[in-house]
Structures are given as structure tokens and as C-alpha cells.
Amino acid sequence: MKTKIITYLLCLAMLPMFGQAPDITWQQCIGTPTENAYFNHMVKIEGGYLIAYRVSEGDTMISNFHGKSDAWLVKTDSVGNILWERCYGGTEGDFFRKIIPTSNNQYFLFGISESYDGDVLNTGPHGYWVVKIDSLGNILWENSYGNDRCSAKDADLTPDGGLVMLGRTSIASGDVSTYYGLNDLWLCKIDSTGNLEWEKTLGNQGNENAIIIKVTQQNTILLTGGFTDTGGMIPFEEHGWYDVWVVELDLNGNILHQFSYGGSHDNLGRDIIRTEDGFVIAALTNSNDGDVTGYHGVPGDDQPYDCWIIKTDFEGNIQWQKCLGGSETEYPFYLTQTQDGGYIFIGLT
Numbered sequence: 001m002k003t004k005i006i007t008y009l010l011c012l013a014m015l016p017m018f019g020q021a022p023d024i025t026w027q028q029c030i031g032t033p034t035e036n037a038y039f040n041h042m043v044k045i046e047g048g049y050l051i052a053y054r055v056s057e058g059d060t061m062i063s064n065f066h067g068k069s070d071a072w073l074v075k076t077d078s079v080g081n082i083l084w085e086r087c088y089g090g091t092e093g094d095f096f097r098k099i100i101p102t103s104n105n106q107y108f109l110f111g112i113s114e115s116y117d118g119d120v121l122n123t124g125p126h127g128y129w130v131v132k133i134d135s136l137g138n139i140l141w142e143n144s145y146g147n148d149r150c151s152a153k154d155a156d157l158t159p160d161g162g163l164v165m166l167g168r169t170s171i172a173s174g175d176v177s178t179y180y181g182l183n184d185l186w187l188c189k190i191d192s193t194g195n196l197e198w199e200k201t202l203g204n205q206g207n208e209n210a211i212i213i214k215v216t217q218q219n220t221i222l223l224t225g226g227f228t229d230t231g232g233m234i235p236f237e238e239h240g241w242y243d244v245w246v247v248e249l250d251l252n253g254n255i256l257h258q259f260s261y262g263g264s265h266d267n268l269g270r271d272i273i274r275t276e277d278g279f280v281i282a283a284l285t286n287s288n289d290g291d292v293t294g295y296h297g298v299p300g301d302d303q304p305y306d307c308w309i310i311k312t313d314f315e316g317n318i319q320w321q322k323c324l325g326g327s328e329t330e331y332p333f334y335l336t337q338t339q340d341g342g343y344i345f346i347g348l349t
Contacts, residue, residue, distance in 0.1 A: 028080025032061065037072070040111075043099045048077045050107065054095035055087065066118040067091040071111060073099075073137060086137050090115025094129070100157050102192075105135040108163050110155040113144060120144070127174065127186075128152040128165050130194065143194045147174030150186060156215045158251060161192035164221055166213035169201065180232040181205030185225065187213070189253065200253045204232025208245070209268070216274045220256060221249040224269030224281055227260070236260040239290045241301055244269040244283045244308075246316070259316035263287020265301050267308070271335040271345070278313040282332035282345050285323065294323040304329040307347055325349070 031037055036056040043050050055062055056069040063086045064070075070087035071094050077083055088094065088109070096111035113120050113129035119139060120129070127146020133139055146152075146169060155165040169186040172179035175196060176186055184203030190196055202208065210225025226242040227234055233255075236243070239262035246269065248257045261267065265287040272281045284305040288295035295306050306325035309332075312318055324330065332347040 026079045028076070030074055030076070030080065030082065040071075040096055041098050043101060045075075045101055046105075048075060048083065049080070050075050050099050050101075052096040052099055052109070052111075061085070062087060064088075066094075066115070069093045069095065071096040071109065071131075073109070073133075075137065084137055088119050088131055088139070089113060090118030090120045092116075094120070096131075097152055098155055100155060100163065102157065102161060106140065107133050107135075108155065108157070109133060110152065110163070110165065112152050126150075127169070127176075128155075128167055128188070130155075130163065130165075130190065132194070141194050143190075145175050145188055145190070145196060145199075146186060147171060147176050149173075150176065153211050154213045156213055156221075158189065158215055159219055162190050162197070164189045164213060164215060164251075166210060166223060168209065172201075175199055176201065183207045183209065184232075185210055185223075187221075187223075187249075187253065189251070198253045200249075202233060202247060203227070204229050204234045206230075210245070212269075212271055214272070214274075215251075218274065219251055220274070221251065221253075222272055222274055222279075223247050224272040224283070226268040234258070234260075238262075240264040240267060240287060242266045242268050244281060244285075244310070246272060246279065246281060257314075257316060259312065261291045261310055261318070263290035263292040263295075263299070265299055265303070266305070267292070270332045273335055273337055275337060278311065278319065279316075280335060280337070280343055281310040281312070282335040282347075283308040283310060284331055291318060291321065292323065293321070296323060296325045297327060306330055307332045307345065309335075309343070309345065 038054045040052040053072040055072045070089040074085040092114035094113040096109045100108040109131040122144045127150025131142040149171040152167040178201040180203040188199040206229025213223045243262035246259045267285045285308040286303040288299040306323040334346040
């Protein structure tokens with residue numbers, strides 16, 4: 001049975017009464033009549049919203065569809081009415097993971113492209129795909145970075161108007177100069193016009209993974225994920241199959257700090273923030289030893305995950321940690337600090 005894939009935009013009027021559900025002031029559905037559209041990312045911009053989808057077949061409401069799958073971008077006003085929309089890509093598979101606004105009403109679109117035609121003019125190795133557009137969706141430039149064995153994960157804006165990007169690689173070729181083994185993390189930095197300024201591989205002969213990279217207010221680069229095995233540029237003995245891994249770098253790609261945490265089973269960092277006195281990490285775990293206490297269940301590699309919140313100082317020393325969950329799996333997705341010094345995380349249960 002065909003279903004409509006839609007994005008709901010909600011504007012909530014916050015009421016002063018604690019615990020009372022907020023009123024919906026407006027709502028809007030955006031999507032296609034088929035099941036072949038998938039939501040990727042949305043950002044709030046001046047006067048409205050910018051939304052990225054992946055679409056895999058043409059439709060009367062989709063402009064400029066190229067073939068197989070395209071990145072579909074929709075701009076709306078402040079109440080969800082579509083102002084413009086268009087597809088980006090070529091005849092193969094293309095999509096945007098993230099929309100990153102710049103300071104001059106332009107946008108970086110960060111994702112993956114398998115095409116060599118259409119909007120994708122780069123004929124070299126494909127890995128991370130970056131498109132820069134103006135406020136009307138016109139392409140200013142586009143380029144690809146890495147190699148054909150790179151998988152794009154996340155990116156963030158740098159103070160000079162450029163972009164720092166994170167993903168994985170399983171080979172040294174193209175823009176990737178170093179490879180340790182299996183799956184490594186690969187970082188690179190471009191300027192505002194797309195020139196590659198530096199690149200760096202993080203890893204060892206095992207399996208490394210990360211899904212988040214952030215530029216902090218202190219002008220450092222922060223990421224968290226996980227690693228297996230020992231060696232390479234990772235100076236830690238592993239606790240278990242996967243350990244939480246935190247790396248902080250300067251804006252030139254030099255490592256300032258790296259830390260690891262975990263127990264004897266699976267442990268993986270999912271989000272991280274820098275606070276005035278250290279770091280807070282949102283991770284998942286099914287361990288109950290090592291650095292982990294309070295896991296809800298019987299620990300083991302095939303057991304459900306708890307959300308694991310870790311607070312450290314700037315030297316990486318754990319100040320406190322807490323497992324949040326129940327008898328089934330909980331995944332953390334997003335972490336932020338509140339004005340009163342507390343923390344909010346959003347996840348799945």
C-alpha cells in the first residue's frame with residue numbers, strides 16, 4: 001500500500017502554565033503522493049524554513065528531477081507555505097544530509113552524490129558532496145571531496161565562513177592521504193569557495209565511527225563516536241567491543257585532546273557539548289562495568305541499549321555519569337544545555 005511521506009511543520013505557542021500542553025498555532029504538510037520521498041534535514045531561517053528530502057521518482061510538484069534519486073530542497077515561509085522547491089543531482093543517487101546556513105543568506109548543502117552529470121560537475125572521486133546556493137536555491141558552486149569509499153556523516157560552519165566535514169573512509173585515495181585500516185574517520189576543511197585547506201584521518205586498524213562534528217564557541221572542533229581495537233593514532237586500550245571516543249581539534253586539524261570511556265560491551269558516543277567547565281557526552285551503552293554504572297538490564301553485546309550521559313572536566317576526567325532507560329533500547333540523538341545549567345537530551349525509546 002502506498003503511503004504519503006510528509007513533513008509536519010508545527011509552530012507552538014508556549015503557555016506559562018507548567019505541564020500544560022502547548023497550543024498548535026499552525027501546521028502544514030509537505031511531501032509527495034508516493035512513498036518514495038524521505039525527510040533528511042530542516043533548518044529555521046529568516047522568514048521561514050528550509051527542508052531537505054531524498055526523492056526517488058518524479059512527481060508533478062517536484063521541479064528538475066534528474067533520475068534514480070535526487071536531493072529535493074523546499075523553502076517555505078513562516079507558516080509553511082512553499083516559496084520555491086527544486087531538485088539537485090544527476091542520474092544516480094544523490095541526497096543532502098544537512099543544510100548549513102551562512103552569514104550572508106547563502107547555504108551549504110552537505111551530502112552524498114554518486115552522479116557525474118546534471119548538477120554534479122566534478123569528474124574526480126566522489127565522497128562528500130557540497131553544494132553552495134543563494135537564497136533562491138541557485139547553485140553558486142559544487143564540489144566533491146574524499147574518494148569513492150567515503151561516507152559523509154556531518155559538517156559544521158567554521159568562523160571564516162568555510163566548512164569542516166566528517167565521515168568515514170575505507171581506503172587512501174583521492175583526497176584521503178592516510179588510512180589505518182577497516183573503517184577510519186576522515187575530516188576535511190574547505191574555505192567559503194570550496195577550496196580544500198586540510199584533511200586528516202583518525203583511526204586504527206579497527207572500526208571507527210562518528211556521526212556528529214561541532215565547531216565550538218571557543219573555535220575548536222569537537223566530535224564523538226566510537227572505536228574498536230588499539231593502535232594507529234588512538235592511544236587507548238579498549239574497554240570492550242566499542243568504546244566512546246571524544247576528540248577535540250583546533251581549526252587547523254591539530255588534535256588538542258582525545259578521551260575514551262566505556263565498559264566491556266558496546267559503548268558509542270552520539271552527541272557532545274562543550275560547557276564552561278568541561279564536556280557532556282550523550283552515548284549509548286549495554287555495559288555495566290568499567291566507567292559505566294546503573295545500566296537497566298543484564299549487560300551484554302546483544303542486549304538493549306541505555307542512554308548514557310557522561311560529564312567530564314576539560315582533562316577528560318569523569319565528574320559524574322548516569323544511565324537512563326528501561327528494559328528495552330533507548331537511543332540519544334540530541335543534547336543541549338539549559339539556561340539554568342541543566343541538560344536536555346532527545347532520544348528514542
